[in-house]
Amino acid sequence: MHHSLPAATDKARETGWALSQPLVPPRHGHLAPRQDALRGEEDNGLVPVGQLIANLRRKDGLGKNPRCAVTRAAHLAAIDPNWACPWPLNWQRHHRILTHIADTEPDGTLPHIQPGVTYENDDLGRWIHQQTHTWVELTGERRRHRRGSDLPNRQTDSLL
Incomplete structure (x- = not known):
């Protein structure tokens, strides 16, 4: 399968769609894996789920049939x-x-996570630190998402 969707055929899109289905529901309830993410088992073949889902987001990634x-x-x-x-x-x-x-x-709150603590190659602590300093840069939609979490808001120095 090609990694470049514009050159992909409808058959390749169908194959990508079919390959992504066993991977749903995704880990942690999101469809935003790293583009290099692989899922599956090494002996049964790893599926490049990150690339497949990235391809679905592209123009005509869900197929040309509306x-x-x-x-x-x-x-x-x-x-x-x-x-x-x-x-x-x-x-x-x-x-x-x-x-x-x-x-x-148990209490539903995020434990303290220092920069350098990673999960699947993502530095969660660094991301939290950045979020405490970028509240004013967030769009309204992302602010609504943040309000639903307990990530610190530098503007109020409290948990959202």
């Missing part, structure tokens, strides 16, 4: 309403992973 594309978009939105968010996927992935971590804590 009905199929709408159906597929609805399927993905049912799994992750922000699967094709307008903000960076890196932001979405970190936010969803940390929300999942907080949800698994």
Whole structure:
């Protein structure tokens, strides 16, 4: 399968769609894996899920048939309403992973995570630190997402 969607055929899109289905529901309730993410088992073959999902976000990535594309978009939105968010996927992935971590804590709050603490090659602590200093740069939609979490807000020095 080609990694470049514009050169991909409808058959390649169908193959990518079919390969991504066993990987749903995704880890941590999001469809924002790193582009280099692989899923599956080494003896059964690893699937480049990050590249496949990235391809689905591209123009005509859900197929050229408008009905199929709408159906597929609805399927993905049912799994992750922000699967094709307008903000960076890196932001979405970190936010969803940390929300999942907080949800698994007995008191529902995010434990203190220092810069340098990584999960699947993402530095969660560094991302949290950056978020405490970039509140004013966030779009309204991302601010609403942040308000639903307990990440620190530098403007109030409290938890959201």
